[in-house]
């Protein structure tokens with residue numbers, strides 16, 4: 001399958017199966033509970049659906065949608081503008097493993113994106129080191145289905161891999177020996193998904 005076909009097929013499937021595949025996303029957004037004046041950046045924001053929801057719940061926060069390539073950020077900017085939220089949500093384009101933000105970001109969020117962004121360990125390291133003390137990284141993503149029967153688990157993982165989605169629920173272990181990082185990790189639904197919060201020490 002050509003890359004462009006894979007990407008269109010993934011976007012289509014992502015849209016129709018979003019409620020099933022994005023299990024836990026709503027709870028993840030509710031638990032964010034940002035303080036006024038904070039800046040939140042979603043890495044791999046897609047069409048900025050999550051940021052639009054956050055914007056509706058929290059008026060007094062600065063929101064940044066970050067994605068790659070430019071084709072994706074142009075389409076996200078267009079949707080944000082159509083909703084009249086361009087003053088609330090800024091959209092930036094770049095490669096997440098190396099991008100350096102001009103402004104201070106208090107919270108980075110990854111919603112079902114870390115598993116599909118290349119070099120995810122470098123991505124996490126890059127954003128974590130740009131956090132101020134007390135800043136957080138919030139992740140919700142696919143797990144490795146450890147409690148699921150092999151007959152379901154193997155085709156499911158195979159299906160995700162076709163669309164370049166590679167679940168890595170143990171990824172936060174790269175911070176295990178980092179004294180500046182506090183890790184909260186919760187696996188859900190027999191390993192279907194995981195929620196993680198990384199907090200940079202004060």
Ligand SMILES: C[S@@+](CC[C@H](N)C(=O)[O-])C[C@H]1O[C@@H](n2cnc3c(N)ncnc32)[C@H](O)[C@@H]1O
Nearest residue numbers: 044045046067068072094095096111112113117
């Ligand atoms: C599965 S989508 C996540 C969509 C969104 N978070 C949601 O919940 O609807 C993954 C996103 O990561 C973006 N992406 C892929 N590689 C990237 C990179 N190197 N840097 C930044 N974003 C990237 C893709 O363009 C895509 O929009």
